[in-house]
Amino acid sequence: MKHTASTVITSAFVLGTLSLVSQAETIVKLGFGSPLTGPQAHYGKDNLNGVQLAVEELNVKGLTIAGQKVKFQIVSEDDQADPRAGTQVAQKLVDQKVNAVLGHFNSGVTIPASKLYSEAGIPELAVATNPQYLKQGFKSAFRLVGNDxxxxxxxxxxxxxxxxxxxxxxxxxxxxxxxxxxxxxxxxxxxxxxxxxxxxxxxxxxxxxxxxxxxxxxxxxxxxxxxxxxxxxxxxxxxxxxxxxxxxxxxxxxxxxxxxxxxxxxxxxxxxxxxxxGAPIDRQPGGPAFEKKYKQRYKQDVVLFAPQFYDAAYLVAEAMKKANSVEPAKYLPALQKINYAGVTGQFQFDNNGEPKNAPVxxxxxxxxxxxxxxxx
The missing domain is CATH 3.40.50.2300 (Response regulator)
Structure with missing residues (x-):
């Protein structure tokens, strides 16, 4: 069969286009908020380390959702452990159209910020322990640990x-x-x-x-x-x-x-x-293994809630897989019904977003x- 130059060029263009389509990635933005400066920065940096570790692993695994490869990106903000700064951070994350929010750390920041996430329909997974956080009744809000x-x-x-x-x-x-x-x-x-x-x-x-x-x-x-x-x-x-x-x-x-x-x-x-x-890290299902790789990666000990923030990233990824969608409105129901074995324990949430298993x-x-x- 004889090929003309235009046929060859057209074929190359089609193949190239198909190659680009096959390599297309869906970017999933994980919003993060915690104190990264000031006297509480050690908590916030520990939280961020947990998220970073999870994101690195998820991207190596190469999840496919809705027929496309997914790449997770962290959109990190310093809320300074301050309610006013926290609401500004929340608005920035909403404006950047993050797919989920991992944080915040402080109850005083989390409570007002959660209203903005709820209005935008963005799921939020926090370690804030004040009961008022979930008493607001926002269906997008989840607590990763037991409350006060x-x-x-x-x-x-x-x-x-x-x-x-x-x-x-x-x-x-x-x-x-x-x-x-x-x-x-x-x-x-x-x-x-x-x-x-x-x-x-x-x-x-x-x-x-x-x-x-x-x-x-x-x-x-x-x-x-x-x-x-x-x-x-x-x-x-x-x-x-x-x-x-x-x-x-x-x-x-x-x-x-x-x-x-x-x-x-x-x-x-x-x-x-x-x-x-939560249970002591050496008694958590995946605690010892997590602690080992955390020390290898960051050359320091876990400060406090890094394992929970690590689990939070995986909980979001698991809910997206189950829903076959990265869109908050579509994967939120899957997150509400999640039953996931994390590093820190088995995650299930009640109708208010409280964890069902919460040792102290x-x-x-x-x-x-x-x-x-x-x-x-």
Missing amino acids: ALLGKVLGEYAVKTLKAKNIVVVDDRTAYGQGLADEFEKAVKTNGGTVSRREFTTDKSTDFTSILTSLKANKPEVLFYGGADAQGAPMVKQMQSLGISAKIMGGDMLNTDQFIELAGGKAAEGHFSAVS TIYQVKNGKWTVVAVK
């Missing part, structure tokens, strides 16, 4: 029933996270027959608690519950030691970091307690390390 009602219940019961504390005082930093957790702790103390003799508050920017602690010293507390982060909790325990206050501090997941121990100067951190939503781990600083003392 659960954490507060476990901590309050432990303080009264296990530590046998008769004199308990409470201090919070007035954030949605700190105040919310402190409220739930106080409620649980009373439910278990205990008494909170004093309730004080500070801010999430304060590092000098001398005045408050001097006043509380007269109460001779056995337990001081602090609702807030490690950047304030650590100087608080140092100042307690200087003032001769022997009470044990109890707090939530934001105290459970190596930085708390380091900032407290080691010795002052000994004996204090924290509670974290209580830790105590022993010999310079956070050590598991109970899993509830």
